[in-house]
Amino acid sequence: MPFHINRRDALRQSGIGLGAIALxxxxxGDANAGSPATGFTGNVPTHFPPTAKRVIHLFMNGGPSxxxxxxxxxALEQFDGKTAGLDELKTERPTxxxxxxxxxxxxxxxxxxxxxxxxxxxxxxxxxxxxIHSMYADVPNHEPSLLLMNCxxxxxxxPALGSWVTYxxxxxxxxxxxxxxxxxxxYPIKESQNWQNGFLPGxxxxxxxxxxxxxxxxxxxxxxxxxxxxxxxREQLDLLMKWNQAHALERADSPRLESRIESFxxxxxxxxxxxxxxxxxxxxxxxxxxYGEGEFARGALIARRLVERDVRFVQLYTGAGQxxxxxxxxxxxxxxxxxxxxxxxxxxxSDLKRTGLLEDTLVIWGGEFGRTPVVELPKExxxxxxxxxxxxxxxxxTMWMAGGGVAAGTTVGSTDELGFKAVENRVHVHDxxxxxxxxxxxxxxxxxxxxxxxxxxxxDVHGRIIEEMIA
Numbered sequence: 001m002p003f004h005i006n007r008r009d010a011l012r013q014s015g016i017g018l019g020a021i022a023l024x025x026x027x028x029g030d031a032n033a034g035s036p037a038t039g040f041t042g043n044v045p046t047h048f049p050p051t052a053k054r055v056i057h058l059f060m061n062g063g064p065s066x067x068x069x070x071x072x073x074x075a076l077e078q079f080d081g082k083t084a085g086l087d088e089l090k091t092e093r094p095t096x097x098x099x100x101x102x103x104x105x106x107x108x109x110x111x112x113x114x115x116x117x118x119x120x121x122x123x124x125x126x127x128x129x130x131x132i133h134s135m136y137a138d139v140p141n142h143e144p145s146l147l148l149m150n151c152x153x154x155x156x157x158x159p160a161l162g163s164w165v166t167y168x169x170x171x172x173x174x175x176x177x178x179x180x181x182x183x184x185x186x187y188p189i190k191e192s193q194n195w196q197n198g199f200l201p202g203x204x205x206x207x208x209x210x211x212x213x214x215x216x217x218x219x220x221x222x223x224x225x226x227x228x229x230x231x232x233x234r235e236q237l238d239l240l241m242k243w244n245q246a247h248a249l250e251r252a253d254s255p256r257l258e259s260r261i262e263s264f265x266x267x268x269x270x271x272x273x274x275x276x277x278x279x280x281x282x283x284x285x286x287x288x289x290x291y292g293e294g295e296f297a298r299g300a301l302i303a304r305r306l307v308e309r310d311v312r313f314v315q316l317y318t319g320a321g322q323x324x325x326x327x328x329x330x331x332x333x334x335x336x337x338x339x340x341x342x343x344x345x346x347x348x349x350s351d352l353k354r355t356g357l358l359e360d361t362l363v364i365w366g367g368e369f370g371r372t373p374v375v376e377l378p379k380e381x382x383x384x385x386x387x388x389x390x391x392x393x394x395x396x397x398t399m400w401m402a403g404g405g406v407a408a409g410t411t412v413g414s415t416d417e418l419g420f421k422a423v424e425n426r427v428h429v430h431d432x433x434x435x436x437x438x439x440x441x442x443x444x445x446x447x448x449x450x451x452x453x454x455x456x457x458x459x460d461v462h463g464r465i466i467e468e469m470i471a
Contacts, residue, residue: 046168046441051405051471052362053172054307055165055436057315058300058345061146061188062324065101065371065390066398067419068334071133072105072114075417076373084374089420091372091391092140093327093382098418099375099390102331111409118338121346128349128358130406130469132399134413134422137369137429140392142189142322145368148429150194152458159198159449160206161433162313164458165440167204168447172310176274177207179313180306184212184295186320195315199451206315209278211299277305290347295319297344304351307361324367327376328389349402362404362439370397373418396422399432405439407471427466434463439470 067073080100103116109126137145144154151158159167162179171178181195187208188194195206280288280301291297296318303314318324318341326333345365352358371390378385396415402408413425434444437458444463448455 047443047446048438048441050439050441051360052403052439053169053360054311055162055313055362055364055404055440056303056307056348057161057313058341058348058363058365059149059188059315059317060324060341060365060367061317061319062142062322062326063145063367063369063371063392063397064324064337065326065330065334066133066393066396066415067371067373068101068103068330069116069118069338070114070131070398070400071415071419072116073101073373073415073417073419076100076419079418084418084420089395090140091393093379093391094377095372095374095391096377096387097375098373099388103334109409113409113411118334119342119345121342122349124346125349125402127409128353128402129400130402130408130410130412132401132412132427132432132466132469133396133415134424134426135366135370135397135399135429135432136422136426137394137397140369140394142325142368142392145392145394146188146190146194149366149368151196151198152430152433152460157193157196157198158456159200159204159458160195161436161458162195162206162315163197163200163204164437164447165313167200167449168437168442169312169440172312176277176306176309176311178311179204179206179315180209180311181206181315181317182209182211182299182302183317184210184299184319186210188317188320189322199456200449206313209302211302211316212295214281214298277309278302280305287351290350292343292347294340294344296341297347300344300348301351304348304355304357307352307357308355326371326389327391328383328386330371330389333389352403358403360404362406362436363402364399364436365401366399367397369394373420393420395420401469405471406469410468412466412468425466425468428462430459430462431464431466433458435466435469438465 067076076098077100079098081097084098101116103118105114105116106120106123107114108123111127113123113126113129113131115123115126137148138154139145148154150160152161162181166178179195192208195208197205276282280298283301287301291301296316299316303316306314318337323337324334349358349363352361352363370393372393373390375387376383376389376391378387383389396419413422413427415421416423437444437447444457444459448457
């Protein structure tokens with residue numbers, strides 16, 4: 001049977017005021033209340049024994065080129081400047097002949113995984129990676145592809161993957177958000193829709209943090225009260241709770257009110273623990289040097305500190321907008337962006353292994369799609385009239401996962417000779433989501449939520465578990 005009873009339904013059926021119970025649970029520190037699997041016991045059962053307890057999603061927004069990173073295609077050298085013969089594969093913009101990769105590849109690890117010079121530091125962890133060469137999405141456009149990767153739905157409002165994970169597993173740290181999204185310098189395309197809670201209760205929405213700020217006070221706005229002592233603030237919040245309780249008793253089924261009440265308590269509790277969790281200056285010089293300089297590096301280190309404190313889902317974007325969107329000068333643009341993230345990604349994997357966290361922390365790397373192995377043709381107002389970039393490619397691209405019970409040191413599927421289209425063991429985004437939930441202990445067909453007269457799930461009516469990804 002689908003597994004979807006939640007606290008609101010139970011309270012409605014029993015006739016108990018939701019607001020009163022919500023406030024009571026908050027004051028008692030019930031961190032897990034509200035997850036579908038919790039009941040009222042504080043335990044969080046799963047459908048299967050989980051191998052992962054938390055997730056770090058390294059989102060390379062903009063679409064990194066698979067044939068210039070992890071999907072080595074020697075045929076690009078042979079056919080450079082020649083017709084690809086793949087006219088049926090329509091992309092967003094006009095494309096031309098085959099374009100060789102401007103980056104050198106080298107084999108790494110016991111199985112000789114080819115990785116380009118863009119990710120030579122990450123490549124040192126080749127034996128920890130499960131590389132999926134056969135990913136595919138629905139359309140070659142950023143907006144719907146970002147939402148598909150994040151929310152399992154390209155057009156309609158749906159909860160994000162991180163929201164489903166926290167809905168299923170509950171929170172393991174009542175003093176920090178269970179789902180944190182970080183984007184250095186601003187927002188990715190589609191902004192907060194990428195970490196929306198959709199029709200799930202508001203407590204499951206991601207909390208956005210901008211890691212470009214070094215000081216904790218700027219990183220998390222209003223993290224410390226400037227005019228009120230903590231004891232006085234606690235008294236004010238207790239009084240506010242009494243008023244809210246009376247208000248909530250008259251509105252026994254108000255999800256927004258419940259979320260607002262819970263946000264007040266979380267904000268108060270965050271003042272102590274978040275100040276410490278987000279403060280990377282507490283790390284040793286050796287650790288800071290390991291991650292390197294820059295906003296993404298700071299975000300990666302914060303991600304490790306958050307999962308260390310049992311935050312369930314941490315998402316780290318490359319930067320604002322779509323940094324990997326190299327329609328021209330890919331030899332310059334990709335090298336620049338990779339230079340901002342490669343060291344930090346390698347450091348994160350090393351750090352997680354050092355602390356033992358990689359065993360039950362699932363790390364996901366990839367963008368919303370890949371890029372074409374053929375050159376993008378000049379188009380006025382689009383690529384400055386140059387012919388040295390690649391268009392969007394949703395037909396076949398690469399992602400990888402590490403830790404959390406994945407089959408380390410393996411590759412899954414393949415693209416065609418040129419790296420344009422997934423042809424062997426094709427893995428749709430729905431399949432990726434189904435497999436991620438399986439590693440977290442959930443059957444994607446049974447983790448559901450009742451809304452608008454039907455039971456919804458992350459993968460909708462799609463998705464298959466890719467067994468080759470699981471150790």
